Amino acid sequence: MEYFQHEWLERNLNWFEGVSKLIPSTNNALESFNRVIKDENTLRERLPLSRVVVVLINTWSLQYTANAKTVHAVPTLNLGLWTKAYQWATEKKKKIVSHVNSEGYVYFIPAGQSNEVTDLEETLNASFSTFEEFKTVAFSIWTTTIPNDSNKWIEGTCNCPGFFKKLICKHVVGIAIRLKYANPPAEAKSVPIGAKRRRGRPSKARQALLVQ
Template identity: 25%
Template sequence: VHKRFVDGSFQAIYSTRRCVEASRKAVMMSTDATYKVNFHGFPVLTLAMVDYHNHTFPIALAICGNEKIDDYRELFLSTDVGAAKMGLPSHSPSFIMADGAPAITRAAGQVFPAAGRAMCWYHMKKNVETFMRGLKMEERDENIIMRDLSYVQLATSQKAFFEMFRLFAAQHEPRHPELLKYIRESWVQNPPYNTWWEGFAPRLPSTNNGLESMNNQLKIKTLREKLPLGTFLTLVQSKVVPAYSEVLNYASGSGDRQFEDIDDLGASKSLFVSAAKWAENEAMRMVELPQGTYVFVRSRGAAPSYLSLENVHKFLGTLYGSFEHPNFVSIAAMLSKIYMVTIPHGETDTDIEDVDGSPTVAFNDGHMGPFGFQQGGSDLMSPLRAMSTNFIDIPPDDFSITKVDVT
């Protein structure tokens, strides 16, 4: 679809018409590099689009002379180059998800200046874990740090993120000053690498793991051998990129998954029935706001009385970052005991059952154990999660409660 050879640097980028056309609706694009797939050691860069159901769809593959700004820039430009040839409009995603590679950040800023640069939470964690190993910290301390850092990651707004980190630092800095200095300078006060909190890209994945899995599949296709360049390019053109396209071929029915836009998410009838049965015996507080109905439910470890109106206010203030908890233990305890489900006004049981406008959960851990969705080896919130997404849908900070009901 696109190639460039300048001053010893080169980029050869492969895609298909179907992939280019699909890229026009990408809200989040992710990118990553992989090595050891060709004899010459040239890096292979992959560009993918990610949907609201954590599905990753590779749409372009580049073999480059390096892994520098120019290489990522040409990769990002390639889908618009292909689109122009097809008479399609240019397109910019709202978010670029990747690890902390500076070349990706610079290239994304040049090609997609309006896109948010989302930092992969998984890579952030791995960097912190590596730093802790260098400090030779006790394993128990490492586990506590990572557990509490996972609570910070659950922030739904930038204000809440900074407030949660402030309490996190107050909790751990006395014992681990060098570690907290590293986290603060590298991952909190260092934009754009401080965008690993959940609410930065609502409803979208907070890691790049889906694309990394795809890169592993590429290595499987090459039998983990370093192929001669000609052989590798033949494989890319005959099997790898056509497979990208076939996954997007919904009309043929051959695709095992489908790109889901924000309005496509929902629950199957069987999962909705499971959720309804669970809700029959579960204490919950329903709060009516102008924006919709907000349902607050408790975790297994919290008593029904914990769902007081006062705690509901504190919980919402925690989401905004406007409620000042006395310490980190307090904020972690609240996030472990209350969950919020939102139901937009105007939705009926039939709408929900038919997967139209399904309820949404304020937090969906997906890859974060400490929030409490998974306890004692079972999925406590599975019925609600089954009919939910990870959309962080909270009322405005100046919300006014119009009705309260406890069931």
């Protein structure tokens, strides 16, 4: 534990995922960008640099100017995430502890099968003798922060693994639903609590009435 303290907490502080919450955890976006260049512009041919620059300037620059290509500044919310967030928000099992600071509202959410946060102060200020103890405590509570401005709730942050991957998670959306900052679509409410949404587009036609 002394080695871990010196090497990874004092010497190398920024080794872990989540050290900065609003940066990508993978290079998936960059690889997707490269694929578009190869499929639509270079046609997977080895071109000289001058030709590549001309192709990109003549196509992409004009597309961005004409708003044909857009850059998303905030995460996108799909129906699956809305459904998970609504089901999580409507469950009354988990007891959440909330605080208020300069950044906004901070919520401490029990993770896994736990239904309540116990000994919060001791958990936040705990010291560990082994890495396993540290890992157990670190993955026992998720910390979700929602801005004070209700119109900026989507800029909230969380330290759960799902947030680090997509920069949005069911905890942020679920807290916004509880605070009535966000209103989920009707399709998200159609799935029974505890059930999973089926794959594919939800059906808009209702079942016909059965006549006895």
